[in-house]
Amino acid sequence: MKPINIGLMGVGTVGGGVATVLKRNAEEISRRAGRDIRLTIASRRNVEQARELVGADVTVVADAFAVVNHPDVDIVVELIGGDTVAKELVLQAIANGKHVVTANKKLLAVHGNEIFARAQEKGVMVAFEAAVAGGIPIIKALREGLSANRIEWLAGIINGTSNFILSEMREKGADFADVLKEAQALGYAEADPTFDVEGHDAGHKLTIMAAIAFGIPMHFDQCYLEGISQLAGKDIQYAEELGYRVKLLGLTRRTEQGVELRVHPTLIPEQQLIANVNGVMNAVLVRGDAIGQALFNGPGAGALPTASAVVADIVDVARLLTSDPEHRVPHLAFQPDQLKDLPILPMGDVVSSYYLRIQAIDRAGVMADITRLLAENGISIEALIQKGSAADGSAEIVILTHRVLEKAANAAIAAIEALDSVAGKVVRLRMEELNG
Template identity: 75%
Template sequence: MKPINVGLLGIGTVGGGTYTVLKRNAEEITRRAGRPIRIVTVADKNLALARQVTGGEVELTDDAFSVVTDPGIDIVVELIGGYGVAKELVLKAIENGKHVVTANKALLAVHGNEIFAAAQKKGVMVAFEAAVAGGIPIIKALREGLTANRIEWLAGIINGTTNFILSEMRDKGLPFAEVLKEAQALGYAEADPTFDVEGVDAAHKATIMSAIAFGIPMQFDKAYIEGISKLDSVDIGYAEQLGYRIKLLGIARRRENGVELRVHPTLIPEKRLIANVEGAMNAVLVQGDAVGATLYYGKGAGAEPTASAVIADLVDVTRLHTSDPEHRVPHLAFQPDQVRDVPVLPIEEVVTSYYLRMRVEDKPGVLADITRILADSSISIEALIQKEAAEGEAHTDIIMLTHQTAEKNANAAIARIEALPVVQGKVVKLRMETL
């Protein structure tokens, strides 16, 4: 059968992995896809690198625009990343009737609505399994595997860098800054780690998952984002004493009046499987009304795991490209005219449980004052640790876990607690999910 011709944009880590795996497993992939999937052109500014990776076996160019307009190309794989030229190239490819496979979560989370509308109009597919959780087929699970369900919520460890850092902070009791340096040395964190450690990357992925889980548009600008750079390892220790692990979770939850979409460090009961996902691994937990909880676990980054997802999309597109567009799997799981404008709730409206740590004077009546404030705000306490003051210290720590309440209610109570003269400094607040 006639091969499918692929133009690959970007031959960096994932591009190189895609080239390698497609070549190594060509026979097996053809046996599945029904026809060969062949990279015919590679575009990269770094032609020397492109030549080195491909061994000069395919056409090379430094002009990606020549690929997306080439009539001989069936599918364009965009692995350049970012919102800039990648967006132009993807839209140009669509305009030229090409199917697109991309790993670009930033692009889809921010410009996805525009891109999918253009693809819909042109009757081409835009596939993006590699954009979320690397090699784990979570997009396929949400979009096709769980279609029977009203999805209630999902929560994922979807950034390997931060999970590695949190695992190391807990294992070794080291502060964030020190572990970050280690992660950078090991190649788990980039020189500028902002996107990862501040939760932006996880928010891109959570945004994409929220859209396909709930049938809503991408609303990245409404996501609440809090990273791990301010997390104190003392809280990791206290959480552990209480039977919890702290993970950076991307959470999307359907509620009556909207959708929660948030990324923040989260306490999870240590008995949950997802609490035991360590190092750079990823995992996504999805709660459907029929199926209950399902979990998907694997490598969320790296050359070949991400290539695994890119190529799965290539096989999907190869299998489906002759079908009429009306009968393909919709890009965002729901039919394009069935996407609903459900609002993302502001963080103040989010309802969850909290971990609170406060430094207080070690004298009678302090705990009574604090618990009175919480009771007045109808916040019940689930667990509490009051440390003995260290020898010669006038202050000590109180740590408590609350039951569920709205964030604005928690914030108001915390402000009142901070105003107490016996309380020193700010109250540390972390969110907690029982999942």
């Protein structure tokens, strides 16, 4: 069968990994795909560095547009990242009738609706397994492996940097700032870590998974993002004493009222397998009405794991290159005319249980005041512990609540903070049993 020509835009760590995998496993891949897959042309501003990564038999150019406009290229792989020039290139590739494989979560979460519509018009495929959870084939699992299910919710540890930091904070009892420095030294965190630790990256990935799981368009602009930079080491420790681990979770759930779409630090029971996914590993727990729960775990980043997903997409696309669109899996799992928008719930309408840490003056009546305010807002208490009195007469009260509307939790917290006997802000973390 005719070999497939790949044009690669962006030859950095992952691009080098793609070149390595295509070369190293060429025989194995062509035995599977039934055709040879050749990296033909690659682009990077620094042509010399790109050449070192892709080898002498690949044409290297500085201008990525030379890749998308190259007549021999069947599949364009976009590994540039971001949503400016990458967007222009992907749209140009589509306009040229080329299929696209991308690892660009931001591009899809923010501009996916437009990109998939254009791809649909031109009858080309845009594949993006590598955009979510690195090497873990979670897009394929959601889109094809679980296609019999009405997916109810999914929860993912989908940012390796944050998971590394949280794992270290727990293990060493260290604070965020110290562990961040360690992560930066190890190359697990960027110099400016905002994108990872404030939940943006997880939000992009969650947005993509929600679209596929529920058959809705991308709604990144409505995704709630709360990161881990404000997390105190002591809350991780208290959570652990109560039998919970704290993870930065991306969580999306279909309810009668709409779709929850939220990223935030979350207490998870330590018996849950996903609570024990540590370090830079990723994991996604999916709940479907037929399968029940399934967990997918593996490396969420890195040159070769990400290349594993990129090349799997290339093989998939290569197989269907000359096929009727009806033989293809729809981009967003559901047929394009069958996407149905659902409202994304504002956080006030989300239902969760909560971990609250309250700094109170240790005197008679304060506990009564707090529990009364919770009760007045319809919040039942699952556990309450007092963490001893400080020399200044203050005490820490930690409360785990049952499930309640977030707006009720907010109201109770505001009322508690207004008490004379309470100092400063109440620390509030969300908690999910993940057993529904």
